Amino acid sequence: MLVSFEGIDGSGKTALSNLVCERLRGAGREVVHARERGVLATAAARRVRELTRDPRLLELSPRAELFLNLAREAQQLEEVVRPALARGALCVADRSLHSILALAIAGRGLPRAEVEAAVRAASGGTWPDLAVLVDVDPDLARLRKRVGKILEGRADEPGSRKGLAGHGLQVRIREHLAAEAAAAPEAWLRVANEGRSLEALADLVAEAIAARVDGRAPRRPRAAPPTARPRAHAAAQAEAGGLAERFEAALDALAAREPALAAHLLAGIPGRAAHARRVALAARCPAVVARALEGLSDPESHALRWALAGRVPADVAAGLGADASSEAMRLRAALLARAPGPAVAGLVAADGSEAWALRAEALERGGLEGVLRGLAGLGSERAWALRAEGVGQGLWDAVGRGLAGVDGARADAMRAALAAHDGLAALRGTVGVESGPARALRERLFPLAPKRVLRTLAGNAAPWTWPLRERALAATKEALDAVDGMDHPRAWALRAEGVARWPATAVSSLRHLAATARGREIVAAALRAAPASLPVLRNAHAALALAAHAAGPAPLPPAAVEASCTP
Numbered sequence: 001m002l003v004s005f006e007g008i009d010g011s012g013k014t015a016l017s018n019l020v021c022e023r024l025r026g027a028g029r030e031v032v033h034a035r036e037r038g039v040l041a042t043a044a045a046r047r048v049r050e051l052t053r054d055p056r057l058l059e060l061s062p063r064a065e066l067f068l069n070l071a072r073e074a075q076q077l078e079e080v081v082r083p084a085l086a087r088g089a090l091c092v093a094d095r096s097l098h099s100i101l102a103l104a105i106a107g108r109g110l111p112r113a114e115v116e117a118a119v120r121a122a123s124g125g126t127w128p129d130l131a132v133l134v135d136v137d138p139d140l141a142r143l144r145k146r147v148g149k150i151l152e153g154r155a156d157e158p159g160s161r162k163g164l165a166g167h168g169l170q171v172r173i174r175e176h177l178a179a180e181a182a183a184a185p186e187a188w189l190r191v192a193n194e195g196r197s198l199e200a201l202a203d204l205v206a207e208a209i210a211a212r213v214d215g216r217a218p219r220r221p222r223a224a225p226p227t228a229r230p231r232a233h234a235a236a237q238a239e240a241g242g243l244a245e246r247f248e249a250a251l252d253a254l255a256a257r258e259p260a261l262a263a264h265l266l267a268g269i270p271g272r273a274a275h276a277r278r279v280a281l282a283a284r285c286p287a288v289v290a291r292a293l294e295g296l297s298d299p300e301s302h303a304l305r306w307a308l309a310g311r312v313p314a315d316v317a318a319g320l321g322a323d324a325s326s327e328a329m330r331l332r333a334a335l336l337a338r339a340p341g342p343a344v345a346g347l348v349a350a351d352g353s354e355a356w357a358l359r360a361e362a363l364e365r366g367g368l369e370g371v372l373r374g375l376a377g378l379g380s381e382r383a384w385a386l387r388a389e390g391v392g393q394g395l396w397d398a399v400g401r402g403l404a405g406v407d408g409a410r411a412d413a414m415r416a417a418l419a420a421h422d423g424l425a426a427l428r429g430t431v432g433v434e435s436g437p438a439r440a441l442r443e444r445l446f447p448l449a450p451k452r453v454l455r456t457l458a459g460n461a462a463p464w465t466w467p468l469r470e471r472a473l474a475a476t477k478e479a480l481d482a483v484d485g486m487d488h489p490r491a492w493a494l495r496a497e498g499v500a501r502w503p504a505t506a507v508s509s510l511r512h513l514a515a516t517a518r519g520r521e522i523v524a525a526a527l528r529a530a531p532a533s534l535p536v537l538r539n540a541h542a543a544l545a546l547a548a549h550a551a552g553p554a555p556l557p558p559a560a561v562e563a564s565c566t567p
């Protein structure tokens with residue numbers, strides 16, 4: 001019997017399929033996992049995967065991608081799955097033909113009949129007997145994926161080709177998989193990966209599979225623990241007080257099961273309640289807490305940074321963002337020895353002697369990449385000399401990031417040179433730049449990497465930028481990320497139109513505007529659209545807390561400062 005695990009990115013397929021295998025093996029069954037711990041069992045499939053994920057292959061067409069994905073799967077079926085099935089073993093796959101169909105049809109919009117014919121040919125007649133649909137709110141999946149990357153120390157890696165189309169692709173794929181499962185309930189097992197531990201879920205799925213293999217009814221699972229999904233309240237949902245309580249209750253329930261995700265949801269939220277929770281989580285997930293301090297520059301947050309600096313220096317540095325206050329500079333100097341690159345990567349637009357002294361020290365310690373990233377906004381000769389060195393070493397991504405906010409012919413020429421090697425690196429360098437070539441690059445790459453282009457538009461109210469956002473709004477939420485903090489009639493129109501489909505992003509895009517009358521309308525509409533979504537609740541609370549904080553923060557008592565030093 002072949003059992004495949006299907007679902008969107010970050011839904012939990014890899015984690016769950018491995019736990020389920022452990023359970024089944026523990027019960028004495030022979031189980032072959034075609035992708036144990038996320039590693040495809042065949043060398044050919046691994047090589048093809050590298051190709052489909054390579055972000056430099058921007059032009060790869062949906063059809064070419066489909067056939068590559070099918071080649072990968074055909075090899076897995078031939079080399080691993082069929083031999084296992086032939087000898088009577090149970091075979092488990094982490095993604096299989098269903099994922100490929102979903103991506104091609106719902107994700108890329110290829111005609112169903114053509115895709116199905118191609119998939120049939122590649123399958124060689126082998127098809128999953130049971131597909132486990134690991135189902136989760138796409139916003140939550142995205143957050144879990146991000147947390148996973150932070151925990152694995154991969155948070156600053158450039159990312160793969162998969163993300164370029166934007167978050168909307170995952171939403172469409174989820175809808176497609178849910179429809180498939182509903183249409184053929186005998187061939188699917190849908191499990192919601194929210195509100196319970198992976199262990200509980202693995203017990204349930206392993207039992208369902210064992211029952212199917214043995215031809216019996218599954219034993220009833222033990223009662224699931226209460227879920228932590230926020231409850232919907234009818235009226236006055238946008239009131240800051242009620243929101244805070246609901247968010248904190250949901251967060252505390254989550255922290256018991258998924259502390260790192262809870263810490264991540266606290267990112268950038270000002271005030272005592274959030275601070276106390278970050279302190280409480282700091283010992284268990286220091287890297288996530290350190291990064292969750294980004295945007296916070298109060299003394300208590302700095303004290304927590306100092307407390308974490310010895311354990312997770314690179315994450316503490318990342319969590320400083322672009323803070324160049326004297327307190328942040330002291331911390332950067334202290335972090336240099338252990339995390340030279342990250343310590344200076346946030347020094348954007350800092351051209352003073354203190355910043356350059358830090359950069360010089362970082363360079364001595366091998367931190368060129370971080371130095372390059374932190375050159376954003378700088379047009380001085382020293383900066384150009386370093387960029388030339390970075391280009392010589394092929395550090396496209398870092399050079400690109402460090403060209404953000406740099407105007408002039410020289411910068412345009414370097415972006416053009418980068419684009420020849422790595423279009424996305426060049427794109428990163430167009431943030432805050434309004435030249436003709438920077439605009440042309442974004443318009444050219446928009447069909448291939450809409451998410452990345454939209455990310456370069458936040459805060460940019462130039463007339464040519466609006467049609468890009470407006471064209472993308474139906475397809476992906478990044479159209480709303482691209483109006484972050486903007487008080488512009490077309491930004492408000494986009495929020496109003498997009499809030500039902502992208503409620504979490506409509507809210508996060510408000511920033512300091514959340515407390516205005518129009519902002520509150522958007523918050524209320526988002527809570528109505530997704531009353532049980534933790535990401536929406538979190539963003540609504542965070543936006544209103546930030547707006548209130550901007551109006552005048554209440555300082556913490558000294559005791560809280562001391563507590564924060566000993567996480």
Ligand SMILES: Nc1ncnc2c1ncn2[C@@H]1O[C@H](COP(=O)(O)OP(=O)(O)O)[C@@H](O)[C@H]1O
Nearest residue numbers: 009010011012013014015144148196197198258
């Ligand atoms: N129920 C859960 N509780 C805690 N962590 C989870 C849960 N489900 C998924 N995760 C975590 O979320 C991240 C994404 O899961 P993963 O299995 O890699 O997803 P996928 O293979 O579907 O992309 C991982 O870090 C995983 O450990």
Ligand SMILES: Cc1cn([C@H]2C[C@H](O)[C@@H](COP(=O)(O)OP(=O)(O)O)O2)c(=O)[nH]c1=O
Nearest residue numbers: 007008009049069095099100102103162173
């Ligand atoms: C449903 C879905 C499938 N796919 C398909 C295409 C490939 O066959 C394969 C990509 O898998 P892979 O790049 O190995 O990612 P993961 O580690 O998340 O499994 O899945 C996506 O890339 N994105 C999706 O959202």
